[in-house]
Amino acid sequence: MPPTATLGRRERKKLETHRALSTAARELALAKGLDGVTVEEIADAADVSVRTFFNYFSCKEEALVGIDPGVLEELEEALRERPEGEPPLEALRAVLVSGVGGVEGAVRRWSLRTELVGRHPALLPRHLAALAEIEAALVAALAARLRTDPARDAFPAVAVAAAMGVMRAAVAWWEDNGRPGSLESAVEAAFSRLAAGLPAPSGRRR
DSSP: OOGGGGSOHHHHHHHHHHHHHHHHHHHHHHHHOGGGOOHHHHHHHTTSOHHHHHHHOSSHHHHHHOOOHHHHHHHHHHHHTSOTTOOHHHHHHHHHHHTTTHHHHHHHHHHHHHHHHHHOGGGHHHHHHHHHHHHHHHHHHHHHHHTOOTTTOOHHHHHHHHHHHHHHHHHHHHHHTTOOSOHHHHHHHHHHHHHTTOOOOTTOOO
8 A cells, every 4th residue: 555545635635746846847847957947837837826836845946856854754654564574675675666656656756856967967965965864764764663773783774775776876777778668677677686686797797
């Protein structure tokens, strides 16, 4: 069951609005360039008022690569609710790939974010800050799931960093190489390799 199903109606609506604004901002920025997009256009594309936009974001750059606290809470909840006994890496994969709004929506957001930052390096500091927020939330949730203290045990931080690294690398590779196949398949293949211990490709020259 997607974690949004456990949210109240108001919280779910707020999360949907946040996602609609973020997606609209990213699609417009990719189509028109960062400087060619206004807050008014983003709000119109998401079918909300400018006032509503500023209820969620302080500026268009935040809409492009920022993270809403509700999203962090949802990620934490999704990780806590994964089946007991599921390996940590598999649980993280499920949450990052399909735990937020379904597989298609999740990979689309990752793809848009990666492409935007690649085109507009000025967004990189906000992008990295957002990723750090996600990592911190997942580390706390994974530590609670494993009943360990992240201040004494580095495993939660290492596992989350590895999972986030796989996501970033797989999405970047997919974008840089002409988007071969589906992004979901690329991410799944990358996680499978990590879970197998990152064996070298069979055709690697010695």
